[in-house]
Amino acid sequence: MTALLTVEGLTKAYPGVVANDHVSFEIAEGEVHALLGENGAGKSTLVKMIYGLVQPDSGRMTLRAAPYAPPEPSAARRAGVAMVFQHFSLFDALSVAENIALGMETPPPMRRLAGQIREVSETYGLPLNPDRLVGDLSAGERQRVEIIRCLLQDPRVLIMDEPTSVLTPQEVDILFATLRKLAAEGTAILYISHKLEEIRTLCDRATVLRLGRVVESCNPREKTAAELAEMMVGAKLATPSRAGSAPGAPVLEVSGLSLPSPNPFGTSLRDISFTVRAGEILGIGGVAGNGQDELLDAISGEAPVAPDTVRLHGQAIGALGPSLRRRIAVLAAPEERLGHAAAPDMSLTENAMLTAAIRQGLATRGFLKWPAARAFAEKVIDTFDVRTPGPGNAARSLSGGNLQKFVIGREVLQRPEVLVVNQPTWGVDASAAAAIRQSLLDLAEAGTAVVVISQDLDELMEISDRFAALNEGRLSAPRPAKGLSLEEIGLMMGGAHGMEVAHVAE
Amino acid sequence: MIRLEKRPSPSRVWTAATPVLAVALTMVAGGVLFAMLGKDPVAAIRIIFWDPLFNEQFASYSRPQLLVKAGPLILIAIGLSLGFRAGIWNIGAEGQYIIGALSGAGVALALYPLEAWFVFPLMVIAGGLGGWAWAMIPAILKTRFRTNEILVSLLLVYVAEQILAAMALGLMRNPEGGGFPGSRNLQQYPAAANTELIANSGMHWGVVAAFVAVIAAYVLLNRHMLGFQIRLTGQSPRAARFAGVNPNGLVLFCLGASGALAGLAGLFEVSGPAGQVSIDFNQGYGFTAIIVAFLGRLNPVGILLAGLLMALTYIGGELAQFMLNLPAAAIQAFQGMLLFFLLGLDVLTNYRLRWGKREIA
Numbered sequence: 001m002t003a004l005l006t007v008e009g010l011t012k013a014y015p016g017v018v019a020n021d022h023v024s025f026e027i028a029e030g031e032v033h034a035l036l037g038e039n040g041a042g043k044s045t046l047v048k049m050i051y052g053l054v055q056p057d058s059g060r061m062t063l064r065a066a067p068y069a070p071p072e073p074s075a076a077r078r079a080g081v082a083m084v085f086q087h088f089s090l091f092d093a094l095s096v097a098e099n100i101a102l103g104m105e106t107p108p109p110m111r112r113l114a115g116q117i118r119e120v121s122e123t124y125g126l127p128l129n130p131d132r133l134v135g136d137l138s139a140g141e142r143q144r145v146e147i148i149r150c151l152l153q154d155p156r157v158l159i160m161d162e163p164t165s166v167l168t169p170q171e172v173d174i175l176f177a178t179l180r181k182l183a184a185e186g187t188a189i190l191y192i193s194h195k196l197e198e199i200r201t202l203c204d205r206a207t208v209l210r211l212g213r214v215v216e217s218c219n220p221r222e223k224t225a226a227e228l229a230e231m232m233v234g235a236k237l238a239t240p241s242r243a244g245s246a247p248g249a250p251v252l253e254v255s256g257l258s259l260p261s262p263n264p265f266g267t268s269l270r271d272i273s274f275t276v277r278a279g280e281i282l283g284i285g286g287v288a289g290n291g292q293d294e295l296l297d298a299i300s301g302e303a304p305v306a307p308d309t310v311r312l313h314g315q316a317i318g319a320l321g322p323s324l325r326r327r328i329a330v331l332a333a334p335e336e337r338l339g340h341a342a343a344p345d346m347s348l349t350e351n352a353m354l355t356a357a358i359r360q361g362l363a364t365r366g367f368l369k370w371p372a373a374r375a376f377a378e379k380v381i382d383t384f385d386v387r388t389p390g391p392g393n394a395a396r397s398l399s400g401g402n403l404q405k406f407v408i409g410r411e412v413l414q415r416p417e418v419l420v421v422n423q424p425t426w427g428v429d430a431s432a433a434a435a436i437r438q439s440l441l442d443l444a445e446a447g448t449a450v451v452v453i454s455q456d457l458d459e460l461m462e463i464s465d466r467f468a469a470l471n472e473g474r475l476s477a478p479r480p481a482k483g484l485s486l487e488e489i490g491l492m493m494g495g496a497h498g499m500e501v502a503h504v505a506e
Numbered sequence: 507m508i509r510l511e512k513r514p515s516p517s518r519v520w521t522a523a524t525p526v527l528a529v530a531l532t533m534v535a536g537g538v539l540f541a542m543l544g545k546d547p548v549a550a551i552r553i554i555f556w557d558p559l560f561n562e563q564f565a566s567y568s569r570p571q572l573l574v575k576a577g578p579l580i581l582i583a584i585g586l587s588l589g590f591r592a593g594i595w596n597i598g599a600e601g602q603y604i605i606g607a608l609s610g611a612g613v614a615l616a617l618y619p620l621e622a623w624f625v626f627p628l629m630v631i632a633g634g635l636g637g638w639a640w641a642m643i644p645a646i647l648k649t650r651f652r653t654n655e656i657l658v659s660l661l662l663v664y665v666a667e668q669i670l671a672a673m674a675l676g677l678m679r680n681p682e683g684g685g686f687p688g689s690r691n692l693q694q695y696p697a698a699a700n701t702e703l704i705a706n707s708g709m710h711w712g713v714v715a716a717f718v719a720v721i722a723a724y725v726l727l728n729r730h731m732l733g734f735q736i737r738l739t740g741q742s743p744r745a746a747r748f749a750g751v752n753p754n755g756l757v758l759f760c761l762g763a764s765g766a767l768a769g770l771a772g773l774f775e776v777s778g779p780a781g782q783v784s785i786d787f788n789q790g791y792g793f794t795a796i797i798v799a800f801l802g803r804l805n806p807v808g809i810l811l812a813g814l815l816m817a818l819t820y821i822g823g824e825l826a827q828f829m830l831n832l833p834a835a836a837i838q839a840f841q842g843m844l845l846f847f848l849l850g851l852d853v854l855t856n857y858r859l860r861w862g863k864r865e866i867a
Contacts, residue, residue: 346741350734368730
């Protein structure tokens with residue numbers, strides 16, 4: 001096989017950090033090539049350079065043996081390089097076809113475009129109706145819009161950035177079938193992920209990045225997931241563990257919880273019921289946007305609901321606001337670190353005050369005790385190994401993983417009876433993620449009822465006692481996590497969204 | 507090309523340095539403006555910034571004026587800054603100022619000519635309540651019906667101005683005034699007069715109230731849960747809700763507090779420097795205070811300094827008009843420059859400048 005795209009000695013430095021340091025690798029026609037690495041390893045910068053979004057400081061690239069240095073993404077697209085981003089850029093209020101037309105330089109008439117979309121979607125087994133509103137689509141279907149948008153350009157190189165983070169296992173299978181078909185036709189696929197099992201199933205080669213450098217190039221099928229993880233992290237990883245004691249009495253009971261969405265493209269919670277016992281971790285999976293944020297708001301008290309639908313030790317608490325729920329030790333850590341769990345421009349001391357004022361007694365008759373808040377912030381920083389010069393630093397100056405450790409630690413140290421966390425390790429490096437999971441396990445061990453909402457199924461399987469899935473605002477019946485197969489989990493998450501459309505389109 | 511790069515934390519040095527730098531740049535740019543008008547720039551700047559305070563001939567008149575003008579500006583701006591910090595925009599302080607003055611003066615005129623110790627305290631309470639009540643209109647409309655407080659509070663200024671004119675011509679007109687519009691002069695009603703506390707200092711009860719408000723706002727914002735909630739709401743509304751802040755309660759508090767302080771400023775003005783309710787009683791303090799609040803970085807101590815600086819440019823500006831025949835528009839342009847440089851340089855507290863090639867990151 002001949003090299004289609006070669007990358008030689010690409011270097012890119014930002015103030016204070018070298019994002020890519022002499023990175024070299026090559027992709028052959030029809031190859032599925034994985035870029036592996038932790039957050040901050042330089043994967044994104046590298047593909048941005050290949051896609052023309054960022055210009056390298058030094059180094060060169062060739063595409064089909066010709067020099068390749070795209071000054072902007074449209075030049076990359078003309079050269080045959082297409083990219084599907086992790087975050088979609090779609091307009092909810094427009095149809096699929098209209099969204100695709102918006103991204104084209106010279107869109108064909110709408111009717112012909114719709115025909116092309118149908119044709120591509122059938123050829124590659126990506127069911128999609130061009131007339132539907134994007135706002136009505138699931139995350140998996142939105143990704144198909146982005147993929148089809150790329151395929152219409154007939155690319156030679158297709159870059160996929162973390163494509164499976166928004167998919168159910170069944171949808172992942174569909175995507176992989178599509179990618180294999182594309183590869184068989186000679187398209188080179190550059191696949192970015194940190195999900196090791198996926199890479200072992202799909203990819204022919206893997207380039208492992210660590211701190212901006214290529215540390216290893218290998219055939220992922222010949223390595224175990226643990227070996228790949230160690231290459232990424234550069235150290236042995238401790239797997240979270242727990243002693244495993246029997247759960248106690250029910251602590252949090254949610255029954256018949258419904259919460260209408262305040263905006264037309266939001267998700268309404270529908271008739272959600274579950275119970276969490278003392279010392280138990282309930283894992284709630286599901287594709288993003290199926291009601292995760294809303295469920296956390298309903299338990300934290302940000303979105304008050306009917307009193308009887310949320311109970312703590314049998315007491316109706318549904319109508320209480322966040323402050324009153326904190327008083328009775330119902331705590332939460334939302335997904336969005338900056339702007340929801342923490343105020344970006346405020347110091348860590350002030351952010352400690354944000355949720356800990358009541359339980360840690362940081363205020364008397366409304367007057368704040370800043371020294372006590374500072375001491376509590378320092379305790380969180382020490383206990384959870386938060387890397388920061390000190391509690392006086394602004395929250396936004398911390399890296400994602402460190403801020404997440406602070407946010408989780410702030411709640412854990414307040415000795416909650418119920419703790420709800422949403423995406424506790426999203427965008428967090430592997431060692432910090434392991435520390436956060438361990439702290440949740442320890443908390444449960446100490447008798448707290450813990451609810452972990454996450455899109456990372458591996459994480460949920462690792463720490464949950466029982467598992468349930470959110471799908472379009474409904475929660476499946478919780479089942480013991482041990483022994484659940486990927487197939488069963490996928491069905492609980494709603495299977496492959498929008499498959500029926502494929503038949504309608506014919 | 508120059509590029510802005512976000513700082514990881516806001517720079518403390520630049521927070522303090524930008525106002526000084528802005529005043530210096532205003533002097534330079536203003537000097538150029540005055541020179542182009544054919545005036546001596548150094549003399550003009552000196553007349554604006556120096557002579558009102560230190561010139562033997564003018565200072566005896568100007569120095570007390572400094573506090574007389576700065577007092578209401580600071581008092582109103584402190585109230586406004588609370589709401590502005592929380593993202594609650596009371597633009598109608600001018601109206602609350604008028605209604606506060608009318609309420610306070612109304613009490614005095616109703617009790618006239620009673621000489622009792624409680625007349626002035628009653629007026630103070632009425633003035634504060636009047637401003638508070640006027641601000642409650644946009645507050646309640648916002649919390650109940652999600653109306654925009656900017657529009658409602660602003661439009662209520664014009665309603666207040668009409669009420670002021672009606673009062674000056676009708677109900678509150680001086681029965682012994684020979685038919686001229688305007689109320690009795692409260693300065694000549696000892697129980698109701700807000701007199702100078704120290705002769706020739708300009709210090710009256712309104713100035714005292716302004717200083718008290720500065721200290722109270724400082725304590726509130728830095729040491730009290732309510733102030734923390736105000737700052738939190740302004741920086742990150744979602745985090746504030748997560749922290750348990752009641753957004754409607756905050757709207758009522760912030761608009762109410764700023765209305766009450768504006769009402770007090772109006773009361774102290776009508777019973778002191780102005781002396782009477784007249785058609786043109788309001789002089790735009792309520793609007794200028796918005797500038798003062800931002801000039802002072804919404805920080806109580808900053809507002810104190812900004813209020814004094816603003817008062818100085820007004821007095822100095824008048825002096826320059828009179829001494830150098832500078833057009834009034836040039837003085838306003840000069841004041842505009844000050845605001846422009848202050849807000850423009852503000853970007854340096856959160857961003858640093860980089861010289862280099864532009865790129866998309």
